[in-house]
Amino acid sequence: MLNKLLSFIFSLLSLTAIGQDDEAFFIKSIYDHTLTDGVCYPWLSDMCTSIGGRLSGSDNANDATDFVKDKLLSLSLDTVYKQPCMVPAWERGDVEIVKYVSDGEHLSATALGNSIGTGGKILKAEVIEVQSLDEVRQLGREKIEGKIVFYNRPMDPKQLTTFSAYGGAVDQRVFGATVAAEYGGVAALVRSMTLRLDDHPHTGVMSYKEEFAKVPGLAISTIDAEELSDRLARGPVQISIQNEAKVLPERESYNVIGEIKGSVFPDEIILVGGHLDSWDIGQGAHDDGAGCAHAMQVMHTLKALNYKPKRTIRCVLFMNEENGLGGGKEYAKVSNEKGEYHLAALESDAGGFTPRGFTCDGDTSTFKKFFTSLNQFEDILSPYNLYIKKGGGGADISPLKSQKGLLIGFRPDSQRYFDYHHTSIDRIEAVNQRELELGAAAITSLIYLIDQHGL
Amino acid sequence: MLNKLLSFIFSLLSLTAIGQDDEAFFIKSIYDHTLTDGVCYPWLSDMCTSIGGRLSGSDNANDATDFVKDKLLSLSLDTVYKQPCMVPAWERGDVEIVKYVSDGEHLSATALGNSIGTGGKILKAEVIEVQSLDEVRQLGREKIEGKIVFYNRPMDPKQLTTFSAYGGAVDQRVFGATVAAEYGGVAALVRSMTLRLDDHPHTGVMSYKEEFAKVPGLAISTIDAEELSDRLARGPVQISIQNEAKVLPERESYNVIGEIKGSVFPDEIILVGGHLDSWDIGQGAHDDGAGCAHAMQVMHTLKALNYKPKRTIRCVLFMNEENGLGGGKEYAKVSNEKGEYHLAALESDAGGFTPRGFTCDGDTSTFKKFFTSLNQFEDILSPYNLYIKKGGGGADISPLKSQKGLLIGFRPDSQRYFDYHHTSIDRIEAVNQRELELGAAAITSLIYLIDQHGL
Numbered sequence: 075m076l077n078k079l080l081s082f083i084f085s086l087l088s089l090t091a092i093g094q095d096d097e098a099f100f101i102k103s104i105y106d107h108t109l110t111d112g113v114c115y116p117w118l119s120d121m122c123t124s125i126g127g128r129l130s131g132s133d134n135a136n137d138a139t140d141f142v143k144d145k146l147l148s149l150s151l152d153t154v155y156k157q158p159c160m161v162p163a164w165e166r167g168d169v170e171i172v173k174y175v176s177d178g179e180h181l182s183a184t185a186l187g188n189s190i191g192t193g194g195k196i197l198k199a200e201v202i203e204v205q206s207l208d209e210v211r212q213l214g215r216e217k218i219e220g221k222i223v224f225y226n227r228p229m230d231p232k233q234l235t236t237f238s239a240y241g242g243a244v245d246q247r248v249f250g251a252t253v254a255a256e257y258g259g260v261a262a263l264v265r266s267m268t269l270r271l272d273d274h275p276h277t278g279v280m281s282y283k284e285e286f287a288k289v290p291g292l293a294i295s296t297i298d299a300e301e302l303s304d305r306l307a308r309g310p311v312q313i314s315i316q317n318e319a320k321v322l323p324e325r326e327s328y329n330v331i332g333e334i335k336g337s338v339f340p341d342e343i344i345l346v347g348g349h350l351d352s353w354d355i356g357q358g359a360h361d362d363g364a365g366c367a368h369a370m371q372v373m374h375t376l377k378a379l380n381y382k383p384k385r386t387i388r389c390v391l392f393m394n395e396e397n398g399l400g401g402g403k404e405y406a407k408v409s410n411e412k413g414e415y416h417l418a419a420l421e422s423d424a425g426g427f428t429p430r431g432f433t434c435d436g437d438t439s440t441f442k443k444f445f446t447s448l449n450q451f452e453d454i455l456s457p458y459n460l461y462i463k464k465g466g467g468g469a470d471i472s473p474l475k476s477q478k479g480l481l482i483g484f485r486p487d488s489q490r491y492f493d494y495h496h497t498s499i500d501r502i503e504a505v506n507q508r509e510l511e512l513g514a515a516a517i518t519s520l521i522y523l524i525d526q527h528g529l
Numbered sequence: 530m531l532n533k534l535l536s537f538i539f540s541l542l543s544l545t546a547i548g549q550d551d552e553a554f555f556i557k558s559i560y561d562h563t564l565t566d567g568v569c570y571p572w573l574s575d576m577c578t579s580i581g582g583r584l585s586g587s588d589n590a591n592d593a594t595d596f597v598k599d600k601l602l603s604l605s606l607d608t609v610y611k612q613p614c615m616v617p618a619w620e621r622g623d624v625e626i627v628k629y630v631s632d633g634e635h636l637s638a639t640a641l642g643n644s645i646g647t648g649g650k651i652l653k654a655e656v657i658e659v660q661s662l663d664e665v666r667q668l669g670r671e672k673i674e675g676k677i678v679f680y681n682r683p684m685d686p687k688q689l690t691t692f693s694a695y696g697g698a699v700d701q702r703v704f705g706a707t708v709a710a711e712y713g714g715v716a717a718l719v720r721s722m723t724l725r726l727d728d729h730p731h732t733g734v735m736s737y738k739e740e741f742a743k744v745p746g747l748a749i750s751t752i753d754a755e756e757l758s759d760r761l762a763r764g765p766v767q768i769s770i771q772n773e774a775k776v777l778p779e780r781e782s783y784n785v786i787g788e789i790k791g792s793v794f795p796d797e798i799i800l801v802g803g804h805l806d807s808w809d810i811g812q813g814a815h816d817d818g819a820g821c822a823h824a825m826q827v828m829h830t831l832k833a834l835n836y837k838p839k840r841t842i843r844c845v846l847f848m849n850e851e852n853g854l855g856g857g858k859e860y861a862k863v864s865n866e867k868g869e870y871h872l873a874a875l876e877s878d879a880g881g882f883t884p885r886g887f888t889c890d891g892d893t894s895t896f897k898k899f900f901t902s903l904n905q906f907e908d909i910l911s912p913y914n915l916y917i918k919k920g921g922g923g924a925d926i927s928p929l930k931s932q933k934g935l936l937i938g939f940r941p942d943s944q945r946y947f948d949y950h951h952t953s954i955d956r957i958e959a960v961n962q963r964e965l966e967l968g969a970a971a972i973t974s975l976i977y978l979i980d981q982h983g984l
Contacts (some may be wrong), residue, residue: 109686231564231963234913269963428883428942430914458689459885461914487883487942489963508686508724508944 084307097526098454102378105458107375108515114371115507117145118364118426122357122502129187129354130394131163131325137212137327138350142391145370146332149377151389153335156328159404161394163325164188165316166354172263172292174305182295183354184275186247186264187397188282189291191319197222197290198314199260203306206254207245216474219258222313224306225250226299228267229492236488237424240267240495244278251291252283261315262291265299267492273297274497279322279397290315302480324423327351329401330391332373338384342528345388345419346372346521349395349402349470356500360491364510366391368484371514372521383525385417392470393422399469406473418524420482421468422517425494426510427486429458432520433450437478443529444480451523460516461485480529482520486513552981554908556974557835560913562830570962572600573819573881577812577957584642584809586780593805597846598936600825601787604832606844607709609791611783614859615849616849618780619643621743621809622773627718627747629760631769634758637750638770639730639810641702641719642852643737644746646774647680652677652745653769654715658761658777662700662708674713677768679761680705681720684947691943692879695722699733705936706746707738716770717746720754722947728752729952731821732808734852743772754849782806784856788843797840797983800874801827801976803957804850804857804925811955815946819881819965821846823939826969827976838980840872847925850878854924860929873979875937876923877972881965882941884913888920889973892933898984899935906978916940935984937975941968 108114121141128135139156146154164187172183175198185191199220204210208477210218215385225246229239244267251262266276275293279516292315294302305311330350336342348365352358369389376387393401409416434444441464448462455462467481475481486509494500563569576596583590594611601609619642627638630653640646654675659665660682665673680701684694699722706717721731730748737743747770749757760766763866785805791797803820808812824844833844864871875887889899896919903917910917922936930936941964949955 105689106687202761232561234560234967236963426946489883489967493961506948508691508946511720512689513942 078306088375094454096499097523100522101454103313103379104375104518104522105515107378108371108511108518109508111378112371112504112511112514113374114367114514115425115510117370118359118367118505118510119502122359122363123397128350128352128358129164129353130161130327130351130400131322132185132354135351135393136327139330139393142330142350142366142370146330146373146389147334149373151332151334154332156185156330157405157408158326158328159393159400161327161400162395162398163319163322165320165322167191169194169316169318171316173314175314181202181298182273182275183292184277184295185317185319186280186291186323187277187353189251189280189319190288191290191317193313194316194318196314196316197261198312201302201306201311203303207249210253210257212523214422218254221259222263223250223254223259224263224302226263226303229267229269229495231269236269236492239269240492243267246301247278247293248280252286253282255286255289261289264293266293266296267495268296270493271296271300272525274499276496277355281526290317290319316381325395329393329405331388332467333386333388334373334376334383336385337382340386341415342385342417342509343388343414344385344521344524345390345416345471346517347390347392347470348422349392351394353396353496355498359500359502359505360425360494361500362395363494364505365422366424367510368422368514368517372518375518384507387521387525387526395470402470403473409474416474416479417480417529418480419471419474420469420484420517420521421471422484422513423468424484424488424489425486426513427490428509429460429484429513429516431461431463431485433463433483433485435467440478440480440529447527454523455519458516459517484513484517530622539884543683549905549909552978555977558708558834559830559973559977560889560970562833563826563966563973566833567826567966567969568829569969570965572825573814573822573960573965574957577818579922581812582809583805583807583813584619585616585782585852585855586777587809590806590848591782594785594848597785597805597821597825599886601785601828601844604787604828606787606789606828609787611785612860612863613781613783613846614856615779616782616855617776617853619852620775620777622646622775624771624773625647626771627749628769630769636753637730638747638790639732640772640774641735641746641748642732642808643776644706644735644774645743646745646772647770649771649773651769651771653767653939656757656761656766656768658758662704662727665708667710670712673709676714677716677718678705678709678714679718679757681758683720684722684724686724691724691947694724695947696788698722698864699748702733702748703735706735706744707741710741710744714744716744719746719748721748721751722950723751725948726751726755729954732810733950733951745772745774776911782848786843788841789828789831789838791840792837793839795841796870797872798843798869799840799976799979800843800845800871801925801972802845802847802925803877804847804849806849808851808951810953812957814955814957814960815880815949816951816955817850817878819960820877822881823877823969823972827973830973840980842976842980850925851957857925864929871929871932871934872935872984873935873974874922874926875939875972875982876926877968878923879939879943880941881960882945883964883969884939884941884968884971886916886918886940888918888938888940890920890922890936895933895935895984902982902984909978910974912972913974939968939972
């Protein structure tokens, strides 16, 4: 195996060989450093508690860009800077009341991102429950007009990864309001995107189609979704909605970038990143403070171990993944204008849980090359119980696909992610320090191997 | 692959073949059932909240035997019964005070299981900090006599699995007091067995050597261990200890057993179990309520899917794993007297976290057989991302080793286990329903495959 590896490296890189044992030893050092002297948890904790939620276009989000820039500056990287980008701005407002007209009981509700509100007025209407966008289309204007459409199809607990369950239900949140409006509905209430039965409404992005009226969209907690469904089974239900959500003018914000220049192939960029923006409720601890903490920890570890990368390792903390991808698009645009080449881009945007592996996306030829060398990676990574397989990269790095490098998504255990996702309880208390550190170490190890071997 | 599997089964069992696709389908049914209609979480929740801690020899522990017997009876198994066994009884008492003599500040402390107390009197002495049992031996009677020995070697965060870190530190808890006494120490305070810095003292078993005096042993929280160490760095520190822990006479308790008789090889027993006893503080939710919930869920799922096992599937909820193994020893003794043969025994005693895999122990020839068929198991289990490798089985099933079957330990993710282990916060709130269910489904799947294939 060692000979095979050596010949592989010689043939590919024509460089002084580094043996598999040395690589295994270095990866052990990565883990040791991260688990004993890691900064990811204290930095994340500091950002969550001192800044909190970081919605694109908010002062908090821009404060966060300064926060992480300072952290990256403390690492003596070769370059640290903020890259301007335009982002949408949306505000929830102070008032957010959803209640039953009959008895005044409140529902745990939260406006969906990008949604309009009721302008502070009370919108009162009868509710109709549906299980899908298609059901609205089938019911048609006759049944929908004037109604609040209540989307109540739960995430499917039979899916093994919660992201699959999310993917199978989230169309209700994204398109529920606009499809309701298409048939005369006056608002949409959406069962929260979680497998739990609890009291926490989950916000998240929604989107309007220009050709239809804009009507308010809100999520309600799963417990309230069950209760509302029960009431509807007994007879007609009227709900009143009063909120102040509104879209504000676009605003300038920033991606934050720090890099170590490659010593041999400086033009081959290996990106590691997460997104700095989060929803306004909660602290965005898992989504995606954890990803930012991971990416910064990679740089911290490589510097602490005095590692001189062959390729350029670039940490990018993207702005505006949640509701626009302004940062990711701008980053790719600038990169393309500069004629850059991202050999690989890895995004961590699935929380700070115990690492399970990585999924990879990319051009067919890139894939072939990478999966040829993969067995060796897997051997070296086997003590850490990490898989590497085909699958998604990440939203922020997706515009880089045209550069034909490898796009990699970090995959931590997904079971608890949607307990917190887009809620007021996505707070630092929900993050386990060791799980976060192990994620950072896993990511650093893969970045290191790609830097050593290329694709 | 299918042909290979079929020929394997024919040759081994001479039975009607069941194809790999059918097995994959059945395992999917196991997961679907557990994730949608599982009882493990509500049953565990009920036991934790209605009974709470279940220390061997306590009324709570015996109440728990009735609780789980009722649950097993509800499953229409072929046999359900309680198997008597004698267990030690130990009582913490009401008073448990550890404080600094100088300023009266309290330390978060809890007596170690089986330890004597101070008989309610105040024991006051100077503290000496050590990092190991060997350091006490090196310091000798001159430095140790009359002192409270404070063991402060932390669990090693560089270990990837927390059980390895625990294994490297727990000798201090088990033998700290008796080694201190050997050199004239008057008590032992032990840094809690956790990688976290927090305020929760972790109890757990300790043991005396007959030839030395019995002195009190207590755990203190990791935050208090750090503080005590800081104070000692500045000068001598006196601590006072007052508690009422005591050993009571042995008492009768029970293992609880439920089984489905095998239809083809009834004499080949496949055991699945956990231990019903827990420490008195907290609710024993992860340790090992989760394991009992897993084992009962296996039976629930097999019955719900109307599965007729070839071999006898026996659920055993053991008493007294924590401080004596009275139940495990009695179970094996009775089993041996009956001339039984356990083809396989699986214990779940590592918490209710996301499953990572299984470790197997056993006789060399058993191993060879099992690992020959293992590739097929791994193929079928691959969608579930579970490893099967050599390693420990479990304490309760270890006395069955003489029967030369396979001993299997269920291995969930270990990162959070010692956040809760043996503390007042090992409560149902610390258990994630889906993680628990996935563990039960993984265990059921392996039990099913072993039932189908033998070893």
